[in-house]
Amino acid sequence: MTCSVHEDVRRSLQSLFDKLQSSLQKHVSEAINAVPESASIHAMTVWTSIVSLGKWLSVDLPEQVLVVGQPLARKVASLPSGSEGWTLAASASLSLMWVELSCVDDEGKRSRLDLAFASYVLYVARSHESAVVDLDDSVSTAVKALNPDDYGYVLELLIEALRGKQPGPPLTLPLLHAARVLLNNYPQNSLKHTQTFASECISIFNNYAAYISGAPSVIVEVLRFVASYCADRPAALRQSDLPLIFALLSNYLRPIRPSIPTTAPAVFHAITTITGALIRLRRDLLTATLPHLSLVLRQLLLALRRPRPQLGRRQFDVLAKTFPSWIDPKQPLGAEEAAALARVLEALTTKTIPRTHKSQGVGDASAAKATSLAPVFSRHAAPVLAAYADAANDPLCITPAEVRKALHPGLFALCGMLNEHTRDAMMVASLDAAGKVTMKALWRDFERQRYVGKG
Numbered sequence: 001m002t003c004s005v006h007e008d009v010r011r012s013l014q015s016l017f018d019k020l021q022s023s024l025q026k027h028v029s030e031a032i033n034a035v036p037e038s039a040s041i042h043a044m045t046v047w048t049s050i051v052s053l054g055k056w057l058s059v060d061l062p063e064q065v066l067v068v069g070q071p072l073a074r075k076v077a078s079l080p081s082g083s084e085g086w087t088l089a090a091s092a093s094l095s096l097m098w099v100e101l102s103c104v105d106d107e108g109k110r111s112r113l114d115l116a117f118a119s120y121v122l123y124v125a126r127s128h129e130s131a132v133v134d135l136d137d138s139v140s141t142a143v144k145a146l147n148p149d150d151y152g153y154v155l156e157l158l159i160e161a162l163r164g165k166q167p168g169p170p171l172t173l174p175l176l177h178a179a180r181v182l183l184n185n186y187p188q189n190s191l192k193h194t195q196t197f198a199s200e201c202i203s204i205f206n207n208y209a210a211y212i213s214g215a216p217s218v219i220v221e222v223l224r225f226v227a228s229y230c231a232d233r234p235a236a237l238r239q240s241d242l243p244l245i246f247a248l249l250s251n252y253l254r255p256i257r258p259s260i261p262t263t264a265p266a267v268f269h270a271i272t273t274i275t276g277a278l279i280r281l282r283r284d285l286l287t288a289t290l291p292h293l294s295l296v297l298r299q300l301l302l303a304l305r306r307p308r309p310q311l312g313r314r315q316f317d318v319l320a321k322t323f324p325s326w327i328d329p330k331q332p333l334g335a336e337e338a339a340a341l342a343r344v345l346e347a348l349t350t351k352t353i354p355r356t357h358k359s360q361g362v363g364d365a366s367a368a369k370a371t372s373l374a375p376v377f378s379r380h381a382a383p384v385l386a387a388y389a390d391a392a393n394d395p396l397c398i399t400p401a402e403v404r405k406a407l408h409p410g411l412f413a414l415c416g417m418l419n420e421h422t423r424d425a426m427m428v429a430s431l432d433a434a435g436k437v438t439m440k441a442l443w444r445d446f447e448r449q450r451y452v453g454k455g
Contacts, residue, residue, distance in 0.1 A: 036085030098142035216264035223270035234281035246292035253299035298387035338406035345410025
């Protein structure tokens with residue numbers, strides 16, 4: 001942004017800038033040493049505004065004006081975190097570094113990007129959740145002002161950091177958080193960088209144990225990144241992304257027995273958010289990966305099982321090995337999670353228009369036509385219903401009435417995709433005697449609620 005005001009106003013602002021700069025510059029070093037005192041933080045905030053004014057006025061700022069951010073960042077990093085003063089100092093430091101970055105030429109920009117990005121990750125790691133919002137706002141505004149090449153350079157830095165085999169618990173969550181912020185905030189003409197970054201990240205999540213077998217908090221943050229990509233930027237998705245996404249979801253749903261399991265419903269809700277977003281927004285890509293979608297839906301149904309009360313120790317241990325790492329069988333999922341899965345199943349019958357970059361064009365009539373996945377998913381509906389019957393008839397588990405009731409809308413949507421021949425073939429080939437009883441009861445409920453109009 002450059003100055004576009006009357007010349008008299010510009011000269012007045014130039015004079016004000018010169019006076020403020022000369023009067024405050026000699027006190028900057030003292031203010032840095034006094035951080036995190038409120039007066040020093042206020043002084044650094046004023047100094048940031050002065051530098052911004054100089055850029056707006058297109059003043060040729062001397063080098064000594066643009067070297068304050070680095071020593072301030074070192075000072076903030078050396079202080080103990082947790083206090084309100086430290087939080088304000090971190091925010092002021094980050095704002096100043098981004099303002100200085102916008103004022104330098106291309107020659108010195110990359111080293112400043114390294115410092116600004118590293119400081120942001122460090123501040124996020126040491127800040128409370130409420131303070132992270134202010135840091136995110138500062139970075140979001142700055143990133144949108146970068147040129148695409150510099151934005152791509154920052155994404156490469158983040159990929160390199162995520163690719164570390166063991167990033168370490170203190171930095172894993174901040175790095176994943178930074179990845180999501182940078183994915184959602186981008187400059188113009190940076191789609192290629194975004195797509196490459198997202199694909200690289202999902203590939204890393206699939207291949208490194210720090211993300212596949214991490215704590216529930218890490219799994220949730222990984223899934224929030226993928227959910228943000230699928231729900232907030234669906235047009236950027238590519239066909240090659242979907243197998244990676246479904247492989248990641250399936251990895252999180254496969255049976256793993258950790259030493260100390262902890263139930264994390266947020267993982268289940270994140271997975272349903274991702275699958276629901278793909279069904280609603282990128283139906284065109286899903287048609288080539290329907291077996292992957294069917295597998296994930298079956299795994300989600302099995303995750304809703306609940307152990308029978310008063311199981312023996314050996315029986316409980318055998319059952320616990322069939323649950324994902326983020327589910328403690330002693331604290332099973334409930335009706336709220338069942339309702340979330342039912343909404344995903346119902347979305348299969350909802351007519352939508354794929355969200356692509358060409359969806360606004362008038363030449364592609366097929367892309368603009370609203371249809372549902374039900375016709376093409378019908379051949380995969382029977383295995384999903386069979387998984388429900390298997391889960392309901394597990395001899396070591398029960399399916400509470402509230403869970404069955406919450407699942408009914410989604411299961412009825414699957415029943416509506418089957419004809420009688422497909423239903424009978426499934427019952428003969430895929431279900432035992434108990435499964436047939438469960439399926440017949442489900443079908444009776446489906447027929448009872450289905451309205452068939454007759455003239």
